[in-house]
Amino acid sequence: MKVSKMGLKSIKLTELDKMYPGQDILLQTGQIKQYGSGLFAYDNVVLRVQDRIEEIIKKHMDSIDSIEVEMPLLQPSELWKSSGRYDKYISDGVMLTVKNDKCEYCLAPTAEEAITKFAENRLISYKQLPVSFYQIGKKFRDEIRNRGYLYRGKEFLMFDLYSFDENEDNLNSTYEKVKQAYFDTFKELELDLVAVAADNGTIGGTRSEEMMVISESGEDTILYDGKNGLNVEVLEKDNYADYLKREYNITDINNLNKMKAIELGHIFALGTKYSESMNIKYIDQNNQIKPFYMGCYGIGVSRVLGVLYENNIIKTNNEIVGFSLPLSVAPYYLYIISNNEREDEALTLYHKLNEANIPIILDDTKDSIGKKIRNAKILGIPYIAILGASTENLLVELEYTKDDSKEVMTVSNVVNKFKEIKEKYQR
Numbered sequence: 390m391k392v393s394k395m396g397l398k399s400i401k402l403t404e405l406d407k408m409y410p411g412q413d414i415l416l417q418t419g420q421i422k423q424y425g426s427g428l429f430a431y432d433n434v435v436l437r438v439q440d441r442i443e444e445i446i447k448k449h450m451d452s453i454d455s456i457e458v459e460m461p462l463l464q465p466s467e468l469w470k471s472s473g474r475y476d477k478y479i480s481d482g483v484m485l486t487v488k489n490d491k492c493e494y495c496l497a498p499t500a501e502e503a504i505t506k507f508a509e510n511r512l513i514s515y516k517q518l519p520v521s522f523y524q525i526g527k528k529f530r531d532e533i534r535n536r537g538y539l540y541r542g543k544e545f546l547m548f549d550l551y552s553f554d555e556n557e558d559n560l561n562s563t564y565e566k567v568k569q570a571y572f573d574t575f576k577e578l579e580l581d582l583v584a585v586a587a588d589n590g591t592i593g594g595t596r597s598e599e600m601m602v603i604s605e606s607g608e609d610t611i612l613y614d615g616k617n618g619l620n621v622e623v624l625e626k627d628n629y630a631d632y633l634k635r636e637y638n639i640t641d642i643n644n645l646n647k648m649k650a651i652e653l654g655h656i657f658a659l660g661t662k663y664s665e666s667m668n669i670k671y672i673d674q675n676n677q678i679k680p681f682y683m684g685c686y687g688i689g690v691s692r693v694l695g696v697l698y699e700n701n702i703i704k705t706n707n708e709i710v711g712f713s714l715p716l717s718v719a720p721y722y723l724y725i726i727s728n729n730e731r732e733d734e735a736l737t738l739y740h741k742l743n744e745a746n747i748p749i750i751l752d753d754t755k756d757s758i759g760k761k762i763r764n765a766k767i768l769g770i771p772y773i774a775i776l777g778a779s780t781e782n783l784l785v786e787l788e789y790t791k792d793d794s795k796e797v798m799t800v801s802n803v804v805n806k807f808k809e810i811k812e813k814y815q816r
Contacts, residue, residue: 711766
């Protein structure tokens with residue numbers, strides 16, 4: 390990738406949104422473009438970060454033998470009426486709908502109905518269970534509070550997984566297995582995940598947990614002690630104390646600390662809510678017709694994207710200058726910079742790394758070294774290779790933007806270093 394082809398807006402960052410400075414940088418520099426409230430386009434760099442998030446999620450869900458599928462985004466209203474949820478979503482003003490002279494459709498805000506229907510005549514016998522399906526695709530919700538940029542959009546990317554089991558015990562086993570896959574996923578994303586007791590809301594079911602990351606940019610307030618926690622919204626439930634004790638074994642909330650967090654995922658033990666209401670069943674070992682015990686598990690990919698930028702801001706002299714994204718999700722590992730006299734050397738390094746399939750950017754503009762360094766940090770690239778007057782010919786100053794550490798090395802050593810990084814992060 391060459392900077393001259395990117396259309397990057399190189400500007401001085403001023404008056405950043407105090408609550409969401411990272412995402413405001415993306416907007417100011419044109420890395421995301423807003424088309425309306427909650428509607429965004431992504432440029433190449435942000436899109437590559439999102440793609441990497443998807444790859445990591447898929448890797449961990451494949452590891453627990455979940456099967457990737459794809460549900461339609463446009464769904465007939467009758468599908469939602471069959472579960473009894475259509476009127477609620479319409480009255481709450483969440484669902485976006487379209488009509489023609491034959492049918493009324495909705496743009497899917499979630500996929501419980503679609504996946505339950507998908508299982509019909511596919512999962513017939515207990516011998517096929519347990520099984521789970523997942524997808525990553527667009528969802529649509531007519532959010533009124535479109536604050537937080539990518540945190541709360543009308544159109545957003547979401548991972549959702551749905552499990553089918555014979556009974557409640559097996560559902561609980563699957564629930565815990567998927568939950569662990571969540572923790573493995575977010576560890577690789579370098580985000581510290583917290584699971585807290587939550588209200589099931591319109592999804593329904595017996596119990597659920599929200600997957601949170603502690604963040605001052607979060608809209609939620611949780612009570613947490615490092616092990617147990619809950620969203621304070623649970624305290625609005627009738628008999629919340631019984632609910633917390635029965636479903637989460639939380640008996641005392643007085644020692645929990647209040648903190649701000651952002652919800653990145655939500656997992657639900659649905660029980661038989663959808664299989665019974667939609668009459669989707671299987672035949673058990675006694676040749677009896679039984680409803681499936683289902684689970685539902687979601688991750689807001691767009692939200693994860695936003696949090697990764699907010700949580701990896703870097704500063705110089707206490708002023709925000711950009712990002713240093715983790716290598717696990719970095720769109721490009723290295724940003725190559727040179728002065729005019731060393732352009733040929735920079736191009737040689739660029740070609741050598743390209744031949745090794747290393748994701749890199751070459752700043753081939755005529756801007757100053759200082760301006761090029763600023764652009765590298767605005768894009769969140771973890772490493773900068775500088776070929777300037779301060780280093781001898783055939784040597785490169787390599788800067789790690791996370792901590793500003795620097796070392797001088799040969800071109801061949803730079804190539805070898807990034808081959809090792811590529812191998813480590815399986816890109």
